[in-house]
Amino acid sequence: MKLPSWRDWLFSAKAFIAVMLALYIALLMDLPRPYWAMTTVYVVAHPLAGATSSKALYRALGTVLGAVGTVVLVPTFVNVPELLTVAVAAWVGGLLYLALLDRTLRSYVFMLAAYTLPIIALPAVTTPETIFDVALARSEEIVLGILCASIVSAIAFPESVGPALAGRVSGWLRETGAWAADILRGSSTGSAAPVQQKLAADVAILDALIIQLSYDPSARDLLRSARELRGRLLLLLPVLSAVSDRMSSLERERRLLAEGAGRSKLITVGREVADWIAAGPDGLPSAFEHLRGQIARAAQDQDGPGQWRDLLHANVCARLTELVNLWQDCLVLHAQIARGPAAGRWKPVLRHRPIIGRSRHHDHGLMAFAAGSAALATATASALWIASGWPGGANFVAMAAVACCFFGPQDRPAPFIWTMVVWCAVAQTIAGVLLFVVLPRVHDFEMLVLVFAPPFLLVGAFIPRPELALITLLLAANGAGSLSVQSHYNADFTLYANEGLAVVGGLMFAWVWMLVTKPFGAAYAARRLVHAGWADLAATAAGTRRQDHGMLVSRSLDRLGQLVPRLASGAITNGRATDGLRDLRIGYNVLDLQRDRRRVPDAAKERINGVLLGVAEHYRAQVDAEKAMAPPASLLERIDEALAAALAQRAGLAADDALQALVGLRCGLFPDAVAPLLPPPRVAEPPVLLAAE
Secondary structure, three states, rough: OOOHHHHHHHHHHHHHHHHHHHHHHHHHHOOHHHHHHHHHHHHHOOOHHHHHHHHHHHHHHHHHHHHHHHHHHHHHOOOHHHHHHHHHHHHHHHHHHHHHHHHOOOOHHHHHHHHHHHHHHHHHHOOOHHHHHHHHHHHHHHHHHHHHHHHHHHOOOOOHHHHHHHHHHHHHHHHHHHHHHHHHHHOOOOOOHHHHHHHHHHHHHHHHHHHHHOOOOOOHHHHHHHHHHHHHHHHHHHHHHHHHHHHHHHHHHHHHOOOOOHHHHHHHHHHHHHHHHHOOOOOOOOOHHHHHHHHHHHHOOOOOOOOHHHHHHHHHHHHHHHHHHHHHHHHHHHHHHHHHHHHEEEEEEOOOOOOOOOOOOOHHHHHHHHHHHHHHHHHHHHHHHHHHHHHOOOHHHHHHHHHHHOOOOOHHHHHHHHHHHHHHHHHHHHHHHHHHHHHHHOHHHHHHHHHHHHHHHHHHHHHHHHHHHHHHHHHHHHHHHHHOOOOOOOOOOOOOOOOHHHHHHHHHHHHHHHHOOOOOOOOHHHHHHHHHHHHHHHHHHHOOOOOOHHHHOOOOOOOHHHHHHHHHHHOOHHHHHHHHHHHHHHHHHHHHHHHHHOOOOOOHHHHHHHHHHHHHHHHHHHHHHHOOOOOOOHHHHHHHHHHHHHHOOOOHHHHHHHHHHHHHHHHHOOOOOOOOOOOOOOOOOOOOOOOOO
16 A cells, blocks of 8 residues: 655644644533534545635535524424424435535535434434524534634645646546547557546546636636636547547548548648647647648648548548647646646637536436435434334434435445445444543643544545545544543443444444345446437437537536446446447537538438438437447438438538538448448539620
8 A cells, every 4th residue: 555645644734733623612612512523624624725615615504504404393393203204304315316416516515414404403302492502503513623624724735726637637638649649640459438438537537626626716717717628628539539430431441541642641630630639738839820721731632533532531621620729729728727826817819619518417317216215214214213212313313314315326335335334333443442541541632632643643644545535534534523522521331332333323224225225236327328318319319409519518428427437337338339429429410410401402401301300210219229229221321312412502601511510420320331422512503694685
């Protein structure tokens, strides 16, 4: 295992200082449960200042919302335990659904409110007259921990989100540049799907950092640029996939690439673009204009009389132009983010149209299932508590709700909850040793700090490790809570054991519950994502869903980003089913056809309508069959007829754009089809001049 870096130790020291500060103030204020403030610090602490601020803000809001719900529900239903059980379960399920629906950092408000209510309300049901005081005290303790964590993070060597984001983007551009260079040089071997999937998943990681920019005062001005950069990073993937597809089609058309000026210029330009992109974030923006000019000159040189080859040639040049525009924008925006506050309010000159797509894919069925499962688990645990009369049953129900809220939406929640069981038990054991062996010998706050420093500093140094984040958070937060530090030592082993059993027992109940109610895993969720993409494409082609390119790219790649981690299960082995970028390219061309068909002559419009209808029918058939299928030959015939009609009546920019979209659609749906036989383009006849008599 790699030892913690100095940054890890710095974060641990800052967190420990905030914990001790929160504990000292809580003891000074004589709050009833000062250890809640300690726990809160570790829950909201993060190495990045922006992340700490966002978690602190939303945890405060979630706590207040949960406390308000407690004050409303407990006095209303306390005399009817069954109704109170239903109300608490409905609160947990409803707030969890809202949290899943949001999918931004704001979701933490609803998630926290969902399980805060049972944590505050259930232990106080026997004394409902004190519920307001209890809710107020819990809120004060949690807000105190939030304030201490935020203040220490902001003033003690704060680490901005900007450099972390710039570093992530640099790595993404290098990986993408290497893949793009292989495509353009023709040296790409094997399937590109794993590379595409990894890059799509990495964009999802960037999303979390971009969201935190608005909470980082030193990087807030970069938020607009970061969102523009995200949109271009997303669009790079289908554009590169399209370039790869068209280059493969051109390779099969050997006569175009066998000889002539068109071949040499296209290959030369491709290599120059490859060299530029291969440099990743170190590429020179000054090379952009030269490459644009080279692509324009290559587009004017076409070999041979074959119209399909000419269309492919033009399509490759169009995609290369879009690629260099996007890459230039990525370099400019990355440079601005890397400069950070020094960039000021400089507005970069961008070549591609604005792309801030924020449309997301939500699987409302699985979301409702997760929320309903958490609600039913809370109700069942409450019924067991009421039936048993167990004094520690309130914590049993609360921890079951916490586990179901945190991990219930996962494909396989049981392993995560089992981790909670094991490490909460470990934390309880360590806390017991400190509580009954060490703390009786501590008589002042200074000695308490010295006793707590070794274990908390050691655990805190590993919290920044993503692979250890859950384990270390459980050790730190649950350990701090289990110590139950008060202004005077009054540890009771019976109470300690009862609460420890309730915590572990509640988690064990949640673990068993998830094993029974959610036996399906990533396979089921992956299939639903693929089928949702097909349904989206069918609706887009049929014209029943109005959207623009930004919405389509954002939602499709968001869906792809959710799909990629699930492909490791091997649930879907059909390559056609998992090629999300292929479907995205098809959707992109469908949108272009929907836009351009209204501006072309009627004969071409009729053929294009037939193509869109065929695409819609194909994807609807896949949804109905719940499996990927090869497109029917009749659809290929429709596309070729539309190409012929558009060429025969070629007039204006709309017809040219429609031709490009049809070429893209044909390459995406039928990559191995032979070249179509197309008529020569219509040449406008010169006007007839009538001589005056």
